[in-house]
Every structure is written in C-alpha cells, then in structure tokens.
Amino acid sequence: MERTPQQHNLVLILARAFAAQLATAVFLLDPEGTIIYYNEAAERLTGRPFIEGAGSTADEWLSRTQPRDEEGIEVGVQDLPLGTTMLKQEPAYGIVTFRTADGEDRRVETATFPLFAHTEDFVGSFSVVWPIEEDRP
Amino acid sequence: MKGRIWGSRGSIASPGEDTKRYGGNTSCIELRPPDCDVVILDAGTGIRELGVRLVREGAQRMFLLLTHLHVDHLEGLGMFEPIWRKETELHIWGPSSPVASLEQRIATYFSPPLFPVHLSEVPATIEYHDASESEWQIDGARFSSNAIIHPGPTVGYRIESKGRVLAYLTDHEPALGANLATDPPDWISGFALAHRADLLIHDCQYTPQEYEDRPGFGHSTTEHVARFAEKAEVDRLVLFHHDPMHPDDQLDAMREDVVARWGVDDDRCISAAEGAEIVV
Numbered sequence: 001m002e003r004t005p006q007q008h009n010l011v012l013i014l015a016r017a018f019a020a021q022l023a024t025a026v027f028l029l030d031p032e033g034t035i036i037y038y039n040e041a042a043e044r045l046t047g048r049p050f051i052e053g054a055g056s057t058a059d060e061w062l063s064r065t066q067p068r069d070e071e072g073i074e075v076g077v078q079d080l081p082l083g084t085t086m087l088k089q090e091p092a093y094g095i096v097t098f099r100t101a102d103g104e105d106r107r108v109e110t111a112t113f114p115l116f117a118h119t120e121d122f123v124g125s126f127s128v129v130w131p132i133e134e135d136r137p
Numbered sequence: 138m139k140g141r142i143w144g145s146r147g148s149i150a151s152p153g154e155d156t157k158r159y160g161g162n163t164s165c166i167e168l169r170p171p172d173c174d175v176v177i178l179d180a181g182t183g184i185r186e187l188g189v190r191l192v193r194e195g196a197q198r199m200f201l202l203l204t205h206l207h208v209d210h211l212e213g214l215g216m217f218e219p220i221w222r223k224e225t226e227l228h229i230w231g232p233s234s235p236v237a238s239l240e241q242r243i244a245t246y247f248s249p250p251l252f253p254v255h256l257s258e259v260p261a262t263i264e265y266h267d268a269s270e271s272e273w274q275i276d277g278a279r280f281s282s283n284a285i286i287h288p289g290p291t292v293g294y295r296i297e298s299k300g301r302v303l304a305y306l307t308d309h310e311p312a313l314g315a316n317l318a319t320d321p322p323d324w325i326s327g328f329a330l331a332h333r334a335d336l337l338i339h340d341c342q343y344t345p346q347e348y349e350d351r352p353g354f355g356h357s358t359t360e361h362v363a364r365f366a367e368k369a370e371v372d373r374l375v376l377f378h379h380d381p382m383h384p385d386d387q388l389d390a391m392r393e394d395v396v397a398r399w400g401v402d403d404d405r406c407i408s409a410a411e412g413a414e415i416v417v
Contacts (some may be wrong), residue, residue, distance in 0.1 A: 004295070007329035009270075010284035016324060017314025055359040066379060100324065118269065 009123040011115050012036070019126075022039045027127040033058035033077070036124070045108070047101030058082065065098040072097070077132060081112040085125040089114045095132070107132040138298050138417040140168040144183020145409035147211050147342050147356070147378035155384035160411025162186075163209040164307055164378060166338070168415070171300035172277030174198045178294065178305050179336075183411065184213035192218045200275060202268065202282075203231030205291035205305055206242050209375070215252050225261035230268035230282065232290035240265045244390050286310045286326040287355035295330040301417045304334035304371070307378045309357045317364035331369035334415045338409065339365065341376035341391060359391050363393070363398035366406075374399070374406045375415070 008016075009060050012028065014038045019026035025042035029035055035056045043049050046065065055059065060079045075096065077083040084092035091113040098106050112127040144150075144162030157398060163181030170176060174194055177184065189417045199219065204210060219225040224288035233239045233415075240256070247256040256263075266273075266281040269292065278298040285306060293306035304327075311317060311326040322328045331337050342356035345392065356378065357365070366374045376395060379388055392408045399406065407413075 004329045005332050007283065010286065010326060013324055013326055014314070016285065020314065097412050111252070117284070118233075122234075 009034070009117050009121070011117045011123050015115060015124075015126055022034075025129040027082070027125075027129065029058065029082065029086065029125045029127065031086070031122050031124055033082070035061060040127065045100075045106070045131060046098075047104075058086065066102075067096045067098045069097075070095060073120050081110050082088075082125055085112040085114050085127070089122050138168060138170045138285070138296070138301055138303060140166055140303075140415035141187075141415075142166055142183075142409050142411055142413045142415065143187045144179075144181045144213075145377055145379055146181075146381055147207075147340075149381050150182045150209075151381035152350045153385040156381075158385040158410060159379055159388050162302055162382075162411055164204075164344040165213060166305070166415070168296065168298065168303070170276075170278035173275055173298065174200065176275075176296065177201045178249070178280070179204055179210045180217065181209050182213045182216075184300055185216040185218075188216070188218035188220075197224050199228070200227045200315055201227060202280070202294050202305075203239075204293065205232060205248065205287060205289060207289070207308070208350045209309070210244065210308070211243065214402065215247060215254070216308055220261040220263070221258050225263075227261050227263045228266060229263060230266045230280075230402065232269045232284070232292050233267045234290050236291060238265065239267055263359075265376060265392060281330065283327070283330055285330075286313050288353070291355075292396075293327050293330045294417070295334070302314075302334045302336075302414075303417045304331040304339075304369075307338065307340050309340045310353070310361070311365055312357065312361040312365060313353060317361060317368055324366065325365070327365070328369055330378075331371055334369070334371045335376065336351070336373050337366060337369065337371040338375040338377050340378045341395065341408075342378050342380045344391065347380075359394040360398055364393045367397075367399055372405065375409050376406065377409045379409070 019039045025045040028037040081092035081094045093111045097107045109130045144165040162183035164179040165181045165183030166178040168176040239340045244256040272281040281295045282292040287308045296303045340357045341362045343358045348358045
C-alpha cells in the first residue's frame with residue numbers, strides 16, 4: 001500500500017491562509033522552530049523572499065538577521081519572543097533590532113503565540129512582527 | 138470494497154418531484170470492506186432505511202464514522218433501528234471539540250428538547266472514539282482521519298482495504314484562503330486523505346456563481362472539486378452533499394461542469410444518487 005503524503009495540521013493550514021491575507025508581517029514556525037511560512041509583508045520587512053527563508057531553522061535565520069536587544073547586544077533564540085514560545089509554549093512579546101537582506105537595521109515589535117490544535121497538540125508558533133513607527137518608511 | 142448510498146443531500150432533507158433521481162435524504166453511506174463488519178459514513182436521514190436493512194440481516198456489530206455533528210449528518214441516528222436493540226454493538230467515531238467529548242456533543246442533539254429520549258437511555262452498547270486525527274484498524278480495513286476545513290470540528294476519512302482506497306470528504310472547503318491550482322499539496326486541507334484514492338466522495342454543493350456569496354460556509358464548488366481531484370490524483374470522483382435547492386437537472390449540469398474542468402473521461406465522475414451502489 002502506498003504511503004500517504006505528510007500534511008500540515010489544519011490549524012497551520014488555516015493560520016497560513018489567514019497570514020497570507022494580512023498586510024502585517026507574519027512568520028509561521030513548526031514546533032521545532034523551522035520556518036514553514038512567512039507572508040509577503042514579512043518578505044518586504046526582511047528583504048528576503050520566502051523561497052530563500054523557507055525551511056530555515058531559527059538558528060540559521062538568526063545568523064542571517066543578527067537580532068539585538070534594546071541595548072544593542074546580540075541575543076540568542078531563547079531570548080527572543082519566538083524562542084520563548086517555542087521552548088515554553090507560551091505567548092511572548094519583545095522589541096528587537098534585526099538586519100535586513102540589504103544590510104539595514106530595523107527595529108520591530110514582535111508578538112508570538114503558540115498554536116494548539118484542539119487535541120491540545122502544540123503544532124507551531126505564529127509570530128506577528130510590526131515595524132516601530134519611527135523606522136517605518 | 139462495496140457500498141451503497143442511502144443519502145446524498147446536504148443541509149436538509151429535500152424529498153420531492155425535483156429531487157427524485159438523486160434523492161432527498163441527507164448524508165449516509167454504507168460501506169462493506171472485505172473481512173470487516175458494516176461501516177456507515179454519517180448518520181443523516183438516509184440511515185433510517187439502512188437501519189431497517191441491518192436489523193433484517195441480523196447485523197450486531199457496526200461502525201459509524203461521523204464527519205461532524207451538524208444536524209444533517211446526525212439527525213437520522215435517533216431513528217436508526219439497531220440502537221434500540223440491546224444486542225447491538227455500535228462504535229462511533231467522530232470529532233470531539235476543545236470543550237466537549239464526542240459523546241457529550243452527540244448528546245446535545247440526542248436529548249430533550251431536541252429529541253425525546255436521552256442518549257444514555259439507548260439500549261445498544263455504544264462506544265465513542267475521538268477521530269480528530271488518528272489511524273486505526275478494524276479487522277481487515279485500515280482507517281485514518283484528519284481535520285478538514287469546515288465550520289466547527291470536522292474530519293474527513295480515508296479507508297483502505299485489500300489495496301483499494303476510498304476517501305470521504307463531505308462538507309469541505311479546501312479552497313478557503315488557498316489556491317488549489319498553485320499551492321503546495323501539503324498546505325491543502327484534505328490532500329493527504331484523498332491522495333491517489335481509487336474513489337473520492339467529495340462535497341460539491343455550489344456552482345461558482347453561488348459561491349460568490351457563500352465563502353466560508355464550508356462547501357465546495359464544481360471548480361473547487363475538479364481542482365482538488367486533479368491535485369490529489371484520484372481515480373474516480375463522486376459528487377456529494379447536493380444543495381437542497383438544486384433539482385436533478387441542475388445536478389446533471391454540475392457534473393458535466395466538473396468533468397469539463399477536470400478534463401477526464403466522462404465515466405470517472407458521477408453525482409451521488411440515493412440507492413446507487415459503490416464499488417471501490
């Protein structure tokens with residue numbers, strides 16, 4: 001019997017469909033922290049087309065974007081909102097500065113929350129990223 | 138695998154002159170996988186007549202797979218004769234919700250004031266199984282279920298037996314927020330369940346024109362189902378969950394539309410008709 005293909009959980013499918021309609025930057029990560037989707041607004045914000053970032057682990061993504069805290073100190077995954085959500089399965093909020101693909105630094109607010117399927121399985125993280133007003137074009 | 142359609146209508150039973158050929162009973166399909174007791178897909182009004190047949194046969198062990206608990210998929214259960222016999226062993230699969238078990242959810246309908254008798258008073262032995270996302274085996278058949286896009290907890294089923302596969306995805310709107318032609322398959326609701334099925338039974342409630350006012354209602358159009366069948370590479374397709382406002386002639390036209398859009402031979406797509414035999 002042929003093996004059936006793998007499929008994303010319906011909660012992720014709906015989250016992706018929702019994010020695809022938003023003008024706000026959204027990143028969708030699986031439970032291990034792999035980037036499985038980001039929308040056009042996130043592409044614009046980071047300067048990186050999804051095809052370039054798809055499948056990146058959180059660590060790989062961080063090495064490209066070099067996130068720093070308000071004091072300008074580089075932070076690791078565990079110190080970022082998405083790290084908190086990934087590791088503790090809790091919502092988290094923070095302000096970080098990251099480097100875009102064209103080398104610019106951009107300050108953003110980010111709110112991340114865990115996605116639970118109704119069987120209470122942790123299926124991923126939904127991260128909304130908002131450029132801070134003074135930095136917006 | 139063989140089976141029979143006992144109800145193919147969606148939303149509400151709609152008997153009458155205009156619906157005589159395809160029937161007016163709501164969703165119910167009987168399935169007979171080899172080496173397995175009878176499997177029933179959904180408990181719409183069509184299940185009443187099936188129940189009469191099963192009692193006559195002397196069937197005692199049976200499996201009911203509910204896709205969800207909207208009334209048109211549950212309303213026949215109270216008139217399903219086997220549950221009123223204490224020798225019946227009924228296993229029900231269906232989706233729980235974040236706040237209630239499958240049994241509690243069924244009891245919401247199966248209790249006063251909506252029904253005169255409470256579910257707990259039914260003489261048959263009933264076992265409830267959460268089918269939100271699972272795989273299981275019964276005798277010679279393998280079952281899998283997964284959540285699909287429809288308002289409220291809803292699942293589709295894939296049933297495999299002797300190398301043949303039937304997929305049942307009624308009440309399904311995979312096109313909601315998705316492009317069925319271009320999106321990767323793993324991002325399309327129901328894809329894994331339907332993938333390369335020998336027979337796919339799928340929602341086809343609307344015409345594309347009707348859908349313009351009904352996105353999010355949880356149903357598919359002729360265009361959606363054609364794209365979905367093509368994407369999932371199914372062999373044959375049965376159009377199901379007919380809109381109660383669609384007369385027989387319109388269902389004929391909708392089937393022709395699906396065949397044209399899918400671009401396959403005419404005999405690979407039929408419209409579900411009450412009483413029709415299914416062979417997988």
